Amino acid sequence: MSAEANTTTPGIVITGASGRMGQMLIRTVLASDRVRLVGALDRSGHDWIGRDVGEAMGGSAVGVTVTDDPLEAFAKAQAVIDFTAPSATVEFAGLAAQARAVHVIGTTGLSADDIAAINRAAHHAVIVRAGNMSLGVNLLTLLTKKVAAALDADFDIEVIEYHHNRKVDAPSGTALMLGEAAAEGRGVTLEDVADRGRDGITGARGSGHIGFSAIRAGAIIGEHDVMFASQSERLILRHVAEDRSVFATGALKAAIWGQDKAPGAYNMLDVLGLND
Ligand SMILES: NC(=O)C1=CN([C@@H]2O[C@H](COP(=O)(O)OP(=O)(O)OC[C@H]3O[C@@H](n4cnc5c(N)ncnc54)[C@H](OP(=O)(O)O)[C@@H]3O)[C@@H](O)[C@H]2O)C=CC1
Numbered sequence: 001m002s003a004e005a006n007t008t009t010p011g012i013v014i015t016g017a018s019g020r021m022g023q024m025l026i027r028t029v030l031a032s033d034r035v036r037l038v039g040a041l042d043r044s045g046h047d048w049i050g051r052d053v054g055e056a057m058g059g060s061a062v063g064v065t066v067t068d069d070p071l072e073a074f075a076k077a078q079a080v081i082d083f084t085a086p087s088a089t090v091e092f093a094g095l096a097a098q099a100r101a102v103h104v105i106g107t108t109g110l111s112a113d114d115i116a117a118i119n120r121a122a123h124h125a126v127i128v129r130a131g132n133m134s135l136g137v138n139l140l141t142l143l144t145k146k147v148a149a150a151l152d153a154d155f156d157i158e159v160i161e162y163h164h165n166r167k168v169d170a171p172s173g174t175a176l177m178l179g180e181a182a183a184e185g186r187g188v189t190l191e192d193v194a195d196r197g198r199d200g201i202t203g204a205r206g207s208g209h210i211g212f213s214a215i216r217a218g219a220i221i222g223e224h225d226v227m228f229a230s231q232s233e234r235l236i237l238r239h240v241a242e243d244r245s246v247f248a249t250g251a252l253k254a255a256i257w258g259q260d261k262a263p264g265a266y267n268m269l270d271v272l273g274l275n276d
């Protein structure tokens with residue numbers, strides 16, 4: 001373990017430093033007195049490599065040079081906050097575990113195999129993973145589960161998500177969290193009842209199915225509706241992220257929370273103390 005590990009202020013590495021979330025995370029870490037920025041990582045060949053990350057972001061120098069070497073960066077860290085892409089996140093999970101750094105994963109679009117690989121890494125280190133790090137969405141999963149448990153299959157459940165036009169995965173990680181919560185409330189397995197893409201002559205809606213729709217437009221940060229619709233009434237639970245800082249703040253909270261935990265795979269409900 002590095003010398004920094006003995007200090008009380010965890011050192012944080014941000015992966016995907018030049019990304020939308022990467023830059024928000026760097027600003028959030030720099031503004032916090034509870035953590036230190038010790039590394040910023042980007043893809044090999046990116047024009048930020050070798051530059052001070054503060055200057056690369058258009059501000060003043062912060063004394064952290066962007067690197068493309070995850071092993072070197074993680075060796076200095078007590079936590080790695082990772083909002084990148086599935087292939088990168090799976091690789092980083094193994095490397096962060098080797099460095100015994102807490103790995104906070106916000107990356108979405110992970111396959112079942114990706115998640116299995118991440119969970120194997122969690123045998124050796126703390127991993128906190130959530131498709132949405134905001135307090136509001138994590139509370140919404142609890143409400144969704146409760147409402148789904150209270151309403152029978154006369155109520156169709158639809159998850160509608162709205163995101164910016166640069167998002168590459170669908171359904172969103174949040175939509176899947178909400179779908180899982182609804183399925184749990186109903187006592188069914190999401191894979192058995194999910195309608196993930198309707199096009200053409202699809203036939204009438206299956207009773208008890210959970211539908212997903214994805215809007216991709218403009219600069220929408222992230223909005224999610226869970227609709228419960230019967231023949232005579234409709235209930236809609238809704239979350240709107242006004243700013244990406246809600247995700248960054250949650251991720252930072254997870255990085256700090258994970259410092260004294262035993263190795264394992266955790267989620268934001270664990271971090272927020274909301275898991276039953
Ligand atoms: N859980 C949550 O609360 C939230 C999750 N997200 C998720 O976070 C992820 C990132 O979102 P966003 O910031 O908008 O996306 P961006 O595309 O803006 O940023 C992704 C960053 O990761 C980098 N990256 C991708 N692949 C690699 C790699 N193999 N090695 C190193 N760096 C890599 C990209 O580099 P390059 O540009 O060179 O490809 C880019 O800098 C998405 O999966 C998104 O859904 C987003 C917001 C909240």
Ligand SMILES: O=C(O)C1=N[C@H](C(=O)O)C[C@H](O)C1
Nearest residue numbers: 108131132167172173174222
């Ligand atoms: O890609 C995004 O932007 C977001 N991704 C997450 C998701 O897939 O749910 C969280 C948030 O909605 C923003």
